Amino acid sequence: MSDNDQNDIAEFGQPCPIRDVLNQIGDQWSLLILEALAERTLRFNELNREIGDISRQMLSRTLKRLETDGYVSRTVYAEVPPRVEYTLTPLGRSFLEPMQKLIQWADENHADICRSRRRQHEQQQEQARG
Amino acid sequence: MSDNDQNDIAEFGQPCPIRDVLNQIGDQWSLLILEALAERTLRFNELNREIGDISRQMLSRTLKRLETDGYVSRTVYAEVPPRVEYTLTPLGRSFLEPMQKLIQWADENHADICRSRRRQHEQQQEQARG
DNA sequence: CTGAATCCGCCTTGATACTG
DNA sequence: CAGTATCAAGGCGGATTCAG
Numbered sequence: 001m002s003d004n005d006q007n008d009i010a011e012f013g014q015p016c017p018i019r020d021v022l023n024q025i026g027d028q029w030s031l032l033i034l035e036a037l038a039e040r041t042l043r044f045n046e047l048n049r050e051i052g053d054i055s056r057q058m059l060s061r062t063l064k065r066l067e068t069d070g071y072v073s074r075t076v077y078a079e080v081p082p083r084v085e086y087t088l089t090p091l092g093r094s095f096l097e098p099m100q101k102l103i104q105w106a107d108e109n110h111a112d113i114c115r116s117r118r119r120q121h122e123q124q125q126e127q128a129r130g
Numbered sequence: 131m132s133d134n135d136q137n138d139i140a141e142f143g144q145p146c147p148i149r150d151v152l153n154q155i156g157d158q159w160s161l162l163i164l165e166a167l168a169e170r171t172l173r174f175n176e177l178n179r180e181i182g183d184i185s186r187q188m189l190s191r192t193l194k195r196l197e198t199d200g201y202v203s204r205t206v207y208a209e210v211p212p213r214v215e216y217t218l219t220p221l222g223r224s225f226l227e228p229m230q231k232l233i234q235w236a237d238e239n240h241a242d243i244c245r246s247r248r249r250q251h252e253q254q255q256e257q258a259r260g
Numbered sequence: 261c262t263g264a265a266t267c268c269g270c271c272t273t274g275a276t277a278c279t280g
Numbered sequence: 281c282a283g284t285a286t287c288a289a290g291g292c293g294g295a296t297t298c299a300g
């Protein structure tokens with residue numbers, strides 16, 4: 001598999017930390033999952049219902065990656081029917097602290113961003129007509 | 131004209147603020163550009179050199195989107211040869227404040243994440259052999 | 261110098277169906 | 281219940297070329 005050391009960068013992360021982190025959690029679903037798990041431990045299908053519009057496919061993949069990176073821990077109970085619980089690790093929990101600041105910023109400034117988009121869009125329209 | 135003419139939701143933003151923001155700046159280059167501009171105002175080719183491994187194509191695209199969203203302002207000087215300067219808007223500057231916290235977190239925890247990846251990877255290797 | 265336009269490969273994502 | 285396998289589609293990013 002990793003017969004050479006060149007693959008290590010690809011497998012174990014870029015040298016730039018923030019780029020690596022953003023690549024991992026900047027996708028469609030990771031943050032939503034982490035926030036859902038911030039409330040409480042959840043099972044697979046509970047997460048599925050909680051998020052609503054995620055497919056089991058993507059939920060499974062994203063959870064696996066979050067687990068690989070150490071944000072989430074996965075516990076399997078030897079029961080019938082099977083039960084698997086997902087919960088935040090300390091790392092995942094600590095990640096949400098700075099992220100909350102960013103979420104707050106997004107909430108406060110999203111309207112401005114949309115306004116800017118609208119304005120730029122209208123200017124382009126005018127230029128197109130002019 | 132543009133790469134694609136999308137519908138209003140794509141142009142003016144998703145209803146969820148943080149998802150919208152992350153989709154915009156969570157790409158390969160946006161954050162690097164914002165950080166470069168946090169130091170000082172830069173011209174197009176200065177940015178190109180500063181970042182190093184970005185193509186002019188992507189630099190142009192990303193700058194345009196950052197301008198559209200209001201993070202960056204673009205000033206054209208009527209000179210020969212042409213000169214275009216990019217600088218952060220107040221919005222862009224305010225965005226970097228919470229983002230700095232996240233960058234700091236990434237710097238501090240990146241090693242842990244890589245360690246976790248390595249460990250998970252080795253466990254999978256063992257399971258494959260077992 | 262500062263981009264825009266075009267073409268193209270890859271990766272992510274989604275839909276669907278199947279397994280234990 | 282908790283996933284995995286497979287296939288198809290679209291977006292992202294890169295290389296190259298053209299333009300003002």
